[in-house]
Amino acid sequence: MTPAARTQAAIELLDAIIAAAREGGAAADTLIARYFASRRYAGSKDRRAIRELVYTAVRQCGEPPSSGRGAMLLVAQSDPELASRFDGSQHGPAAIEPGEPVAERGVVPAWIARELERSGIQSASWPALVERAPLDVRARRDVDARELLSAFPDAQPIAHLERGWRLPAGSDVASLAGAVEVQDAGSQAVSLAAQVGPGMTVIDLCAGAGGKTLALGDTMEDRGRIVACDVDRGRLSRLAPRAERANLTIVESRLLDPGREAQRLGDLQAGADLVFVDAPCSGTGTWRRNPEARWRLTPERLSRFVAMQAHVLEVAAPLVKPGGAIVYVVCSLLDAEGKDQVDNFLSAHAGWTAADPTLPIGAAHGRGVRLSPAQDQSDGFFVARLVAPC
Template sequence: MTPGARTQAAIELLDQIVAAAAEGGAAADTLVGRYFATRRYAGSKDRRAVRELVYRAVRRCGERPPSGRAAMLAVAGEDGDVAAGFDGSPHGPSPIGADERAAKAGLAPRWLLDLLRASGLDGDELHALIERAPLDLRVNRLRAEPGEVAARLEGARAIEGLPDALRLSAGTDVASLAGLVEVQDAGSQAVTLATLARPGGRVVDLCAGGGGKTLALAAMMANDGAILACDTDRGRLRRLMPRAEGAGITIVETRLLNPNRELELLPEWRDAADLVLVDAPCSGTGTWRRNPEARWRLSPERLERLVATQAHLLRIAAELVLPGGALVYVVCSLLDGEGRGQVQTFLAAHPGWAADRPKIGFGRPHCLGLRLTPAHDRTDGFFVARLKRPC
């Protein structure tokens, strides 16, 4: 592909990403994969170059841009090589018009920046939210040792404080290690440690999704005990068991729940779980390094719905924890309304429950929990709190 053709491909992809963000469509990574699946003529260097252009433009635009071309013009305004790609060639974009406006640069929509600043973030903390993330792995000790896996991966580095974690350059191919490793951000691994899951325990992962934290819990438990992995999304939950089987995990059972009727399908787990993990749906403000277009998907109305869902899930979880047991609440958000505010509201409504701030070697105290940030911890952003039910 010529430089112009690469630029035009990036513009076409950005148009799809902008539309998907506005309409709640597929994620950017999915759209990029689909795009090149139908364009076999594009070699690996072309795909890599186009992807770099796309994500450079996405990170550049804090607000959702009016079009893919406007987003790419923002990049062209600061890079002469990209501007040269607007050359009017047969497969390239038309030349830049004298009156064309590029999308505005920024970190995030103004209303979101205001909420982040009100939650105690500013300066370097904000800029780090959209930096490019490395690739982190969790080694499955049921199948392999970290040193053994690291020897097979050029440039793999251990992560201090996480004995099962390895860090690699973004884009490293780890497909050949299926079952031996799971792709999981170091922050996600760290907050899972807050569960203090132990062999023989009875655990509910109430928002299991595809099972990343479920598998990490099973490894912490040495595949001994019982984990009930729940979700209301059939498609995501269906992916969990094949992953568990590939990892050699046998203690997981899945259960599809009906939204707003979850407890009806959990009768035998009421007052019975040593631990309930609520890895709640959230704004994802802590994951912008990996999903920068997520800034364009969020609205005040959607955030309000997410906060209501989080409070609902906490109420359900409280019904499942046995006396003396623990509820661990996690969000990959840095907004106080989804983190500290939820914990404060929960404790006010549940007399006798108490916060037991986790000690995981990552993050900083934030209200009654811990907050991990990209700038401080070199991980995705998280809030985690551990709540104990009275005996």
């Protein structure tokens, strides 16, 4: 493909991504994969260049742009070589017209900016929210990570994580599945708040595909019991093969019925040493990986997440044995989903207290700890450890 044709392809993809964000359609990565699946003529260099153009444009537009062309014209304003590709050639974009609409440069939509400021996230740190993330992995406790990753000369241990390693973005670690798990440094760090050990009974209440379940099981040295739960059958189904590859035998999956979770968890009432709640959230801390997600978030959607989080905490509380704990985690920087949720829970549950999560990174925030991309070079999280009365 010519450089002009690559630019036009990026514009077409941006149009699809903008429409999907507006209408609740597929994520950008999915749309990009579908696009190239139907265009076999695009070689690996073409795909890489087009993808880079797409994400560069997405990261530079705070508000959802009106068109893919307008977004690409914004990038072209500071890239003369890119601007020259608007040449009207057969497969390239039309020439730039005087006064043509150009997307507005920014980091976040205006309403999210207000929420971030209310949550104590200052504007100077916003650009870090959409920078490209490195590739972090967690090595299994019984493997020699240094030897295993010797084929990756740029791999570096993450100082504050015993089994964490950082690789350049795009590194292919598929061949190491089971021995290492792709997991952001922040995600690895918040898992430490669980303070689990061998022999414990642990419930991972919002397990998804099980990234944190695997980290907990590894720390427990595959001794005890982990009940991994979720309402999403598709995501939960991916956990069993991952656990098998990781040589974990203590993990069992349990599919829950939304709104009727307690009925499926009756046998676990007051029986868990720990309930790990990685709650559904806005994902404002993960925009480095999914920058178009900030175009999908609306005040109404945020309100639904807040209600869902409060509900999940209510489901979790009766499962904890006296003196046991809930570890509440959201990959969000917004107080509505983190600090405020914990304050509301403690106000409504007499005898429960907040304990120090004792994380190796992050800063105290309210009755928990917050991690941020700007300060911690990780995804953004809020984590709190809530201890049941004895």
